[in-house]
Amino acid sequence: MQTERHLDITLVEAIHQRQSIRAFRPTPVPKQRLMEIIETARHAPSWGNTQPWEFAVVTGEPLARIKKGFELASEKSNWNPDINPPENFPEPYDTRRREIGRKMLEIKGIAREDTVRRRWWALQTMQLFGAPAAIYIYTDRGYMLQGRTEPSNIWPAFDCGMVAQNIMLLAVGHGLGTIAEIRAVSYPNVLREVLGLPDSKVFVLGLAIGYPDMGDPINRYRSPKEPVDAFTKWYGFSEPSKR
Numbered sequence: 001m002q003t004e005r006h007l008d009i010t011l012v013e014a015i016h017q018r019q020s021i022r023a024f025r026p027t028p029v030p031k032q033r034l035m036e037i038i039e040t041a042r043h044a045p046s047w048g049n050t051q052p053w054e055f056a057v058v059t060g061e062p063l064a065r066i067k068k069g070f071e072l073a074s075e076k077s078n079w080n081p082d083i084n085p086p087e088n089f090p091e092p093y094d095t096r097r098r099e100i101g102r103k104m105l106e107i108k109g110i111a112r113e114d115t116v117r118r119r120w121w122a123l124q125t126m127q128l129f130g131a132p133a134a135i136y137i138y139t140d141r142g143y144m145l146q147g148r149t150e151p152s153n154i155w156p157a158f159d160c161g162m163v164a165q166n167i168m169l170l171a172v173g174h175g176l177g178t179i180a181e182i183r184a185v186s187y188p189n190v191l192r193e194v195l196g197l198p199d200s201k202v203f204v205l206g207l208a209i210g211y212p213d214m215g216d217p218i219n220r221y222r223s224p225k226e227p228v229d230a231f232t233k234w235y236g237f238s239e240p241s242k243r
């Protein structure tokens with residue numbers, strides 16, 4: 001990825017170039033670029049055009065406070081995101097996610113039993129892999145909870161995913177790298193406190209954003225993707241489906 005602006009890349013190129021970035025350069029991201037990205041990204045679809053997303057775009061001192069706050073919180077308690085992470089991963093999902101985890105540790109040269117360095121890596125994740133900016137995506141607690149205690153309306157999270165993907169693809173055209181992270185919202189009380197947001201807002205996802213450090217081998221890893229035939233059946237076409 002280049003740092004120069006190259007907005008003329010095609011959507012297909014952006015999709016192929018986007019990858020989760022896990023090492024960033026400290027170079028600040030100009031507000032204007034983030035503004036342009038969000039200006040376009042907001043055209044995402046959503047349930048009944050509800051557009052349930054809200055963004056906190058953060059850099060500099062407040063981001064430093066969030067990163068420090070996450071470090072302190074993680075020393076005291078387990079992560080506690082507003083939307084529960086899955087408790088179980090049925091196959092084949094478990095194998096796939098384990099493979100990513102294993103590969104990351106292998107590239108970083110961290111042994112499975114090395115709890116100190118694994119903790120360091122977890123902290124890197126929570127602290128956005130050095131990204132100088134973040135877009136925290138949040139929504140209304142009442143809309144998501146529907147009067148219950150557990151999130152029972154998944155659709156605002158789905159809609160937030162739509163706009164998040166727009167942001168990540170548009171970022172590529174600005175020479176910026178991103179990673180979507182549940183870990184970035186794993187201590188939402190820290191976020192609410194630093195950002196001055198009420199309890200009525202729930203954090204869905206954090207996007208780390210910045211110029212990628214392509215010298216770091218972690219960013220040269222490309223996650224494997226299933227071939228089309230592995231997850232697609234075709235109906236009504238003249239050529240019969242293979243499955």
Ligand SMILES: Cc1cc2nc3c(=O)[nH]c(=O)nc-3n(C[C@H](O)[C@H](O)[C@H](O)COP(=O)(O)O)c2cc1C
Nearest residue numbers: 018019020100125179180181182183184205222223
């Ligand atoms: C909802 C969501 C949450 C994620 N949370 C994390 C995270 O907390 N830490 C992390 O390292 N990657 C996280 N990722 C990135 C995935 O690991 C990554 O998208 C996946 O391995 C595929 O790689 P790719 O993005 O390079 O295609 C998350 C992705 C999504 C969509």
